[in-house]
Amino acid sequence: MEPLTRLITIDRSSPVPLYFQFAQQLQHLIESGTLVPGTRLENEISLADRFGLSRPTMRQAMRHLVDKGLLSRKRGVGTQVLTDRVRRQVELTSxxxxxxxxxxxxxxxxxxxxxxxxxxxxxxxxxxxxxxxxxxxxxxxxxxxxxxxxxxxxxxxxxxxxxxxxxxxxxxxxxxxxxxxxxxxxxxxxxxxxxxxxxxxxxxxxxxxxxxxxxxxxxxxxxxxxxxxxxxxxxxxxxxxxxxxxx
Missing domain, CATH: 3.40.1410.10 (Chorismate lyase-like)
Structure with missing residues (x-):
């Protein structure tokens, strides 16, 4: 698999929050099967440095995907991709x-x-x-x-x-x-x-x-x-x- 730095692009001119840009693209890699269940990710500090993001921003992105059930974080194991789940999205309308x-x-x-x-x-x-x-x-x-x-x-x-x-x-x-x-x-x-x-x-x-x-x-x-x-x-x-x- 190619390094994440080649698969995820951060657009600093976009109005979309940086943490959400990273989380959305990482979610796509998981749901598309590019990152298979069980894949281990680098720690947040290393990922933040690689993408030029602050540590709180990267922490928020990873927490977002943990809350959605796509990643798990365990002491001694690190951050891993979980098994596939169906994600349901609705439109941003009232x-x-x-x-x-x-x-x-x-x-x-x-x-x-x-x-x-x-x-x-x-x-x-x-x-x-x-x-x-x-x-x-x-x-x-x-x-x-x-x-x-x-x-x-x-x-x-x-x-x-x-x-x-x-x-x-x-x-x-x-x-x-x-x-x-x-x-x-x-x-x-x-x-x-x-x-x-x-x-x-x-x-x-x-x-x-x-x-x-x-x-x-x-x-x-x-x-x-x-x-x-x-x-x-x-x-x-x-x-x-x-x-x-x-x-």
């Missing part, structure tokens, strides 16, 4: 845009819009110091007058001016783009859980019904996080569709 595209007449009820301190996972996702003020939005999204999703979004305070009228009439991504804020990439996790009593009432779902969960951090220019969303979808009414291609 639910509002998806519903518009399907002619499902989207409508939004703004439940609350407030400022509050970022803590824990939210502060980490937005790369903010704990306690930093954020704008917190809670909305109920309808399709053809039927409740479809419960949306909670966190944005850095001062990022853009929002009104309840704007949020009722437009999707959040549309408002961000209109304010000149680019949406370059996102990191997303999809799961499922049971609905609470309050969630069941809002979504007109049976108590304890299954909800799809999605957490997404959207990155703008320079890899700066611009939004963190935690969304709940009615599994009986909504599904995520993905196109998978053979290698």
């Amino acid at each position: 639910l509002y845009e998806d519903l518009q595209r399907e002619d499902r007449r989207p409508r939004t009820e703004v439940l609350s819009m407030r400022t509050g301190p970022a803590e824990g996972p939210i502060a980490s996702a937005l790369r903010l110091a704990p306690g930093t003020e954020t704008v917190v939005l809670r909305r109920l999204r309808y399709a053809d007058d039927e409740p479809m999703a419960l949306l909670e979004n966190h944005l850095p305070a001062g990022l853009l001016d929002l009104t309840e009228e704007d949020l009722s009439a437009h999707g959040l991504y549309t408002l961000l783009r209109r304010a000149g804020i680019a949406l370059r990439s996102a990191e997303q996790t999809i799961g499922a859980r049971r609905a609470t009593a309050a969630e069941s009432r809002l979504l007109e779902e049976v108590r304890g019904g299954t909800l799809l969960t999605m957490e997404r951090t959207v990155l703008g220019d320079g890899g700066r996080p611009v939004e963190f969303g935690s969304h709940l979808y009615r599994a009986s009414r909504y599904s995520f569709e993905m196109t998978l291609t053979a290698s």
